[in-house]
Amino acid sequence: MLTLKQLETFVQVVELGTFERASQRLNATQSTVSKRISELEQATGLRLFDRSRRNARLTEEGERLLELAYSTLSDARRILELKARPEHMLHRVRIGFTELAALTWLPGFLRDYTTERPDIRLDITIEMSRTLYQQFQDGELDLVVIPQVPDAFAQPGVETQLLENVEMAFMAREGLVEESQPIPLSALERYPLISQGKSSGFAQDINRWLSHQGMSAATLTADNLLALVGLVTAGRGISVLPKRCVQRLAHDQGLEILETIPSLPSIGYHALYHGGVRIQLLEELAQRLAAAADFTRPFFLSERKAQTI
Structure with a gap:
């Protein structure tokens, strides 16, 4: 079984260079340090040190494990700190x-x-x-x-x-709709209706309401709200938009609110x-x-x- 003590011992041996120095740092016997390293090698199936040399020199497999050992020990410390310092929990x-x-x-x-x-x-x-x-x-x-x-x-x-x-309203470029206001919804059928697509919740709600009023589905869609406002500003059709937001957004762009009978729901x-x-x-x-x-x-x-x- 892989344990944090094995990884900690492994890191200490690498940093201090010998099993003897690591045992002194860890306040453990040298045989205990050797046993932990052997258990770590058995648990991982890796040969971590070149034992033909006097100093504890890492193998290539040991080099790969070292980075993961540092990361694992760092994560373990952070986990333990959650209880010690709950005020710093994110x-x-x-x-x-x-x-x-x-x-x-x-x-x-x-x-x-x-x-x-x-x-x-x-x-x-x-x-x-x-x-x-x-x-x-x-x-x-x-x-x-x-x-x-x-x-x-x-x-x-x-x-x-x-x-x-959010208050909704029909909007159009000034002069596009010639009918006197308030306008019956049936009179708006002659103008192209621009709407957001099926992924828009408010567009789906509005389209459902318009369908109940007998109006046809939108003939042009634009999922991006600013693009939709741009199409209306360009005179390409009428649309149902968030009334007060678009009023401010399209200030000086020649848009007008179309009062209708019945009025749109919020x-x-x-x-x-x-x-x-x-x-x-x-x-x-x-x-x-x-x-x-x-x-x-x-x-x-x-x-x-x-x-x-």
Whole structure:
């Protein structure tokens, strides 16, 4: 059986050059040191030292083992330090966000939260909501911030926290839609509808709602939100977009909001996280996310410019 004592003895013999010096450092007999090295060679099937020489000279196999021995002993020390110094434990949380969060409040949250909680390391994934939800189900993410997924609320062991209801609106380039507002949805059928693809949770919710209202599916898709806004700005069609965020994002770009009958529903963005032994940590993080969430202001707009929009 391979043991840490064998690896420690091996490292000491290498560093001090002889079995005799290693036995003195380890406060053990020379025969004990020799026995540990023999047991290590038997456990690994490797010949570690060239015993034809007076000093303990490593073989090529011993050289390869030495690097792994250092790494293993270092990891073992860190494990033992967890109990001795619990205040220095680093909690790793794998967390996923959609593009809308990344464009708005996420950078500010990360800046503040990492300062407040240096004991927590957030591993961030930015993806489409359907992909994030699948990774969450597969156990690859601990917490995700995505539009409401009805299936998730029925799953045992999944906790949810509402962050914000995001107001949605039809938008188009000024002058593209000539009808007087508010516009019946049926009147918008003559304009190309641009939407995010099937991997977008909010696009799927909106498309489902539009289908119930009798509207046709989108004729053009763009998974990237900024690309979608660009297509609308270029006059290629109309789209359902996060109202206040895009208003600020597309300031001076000639976009207008189309008031419709009926008006569009808001989309609820939730934090989903797994229950279990870390539920308190994840619950506190979800509450902190809820306090920071503001899907209305692109992070790269200056405060003064945002206030004038």
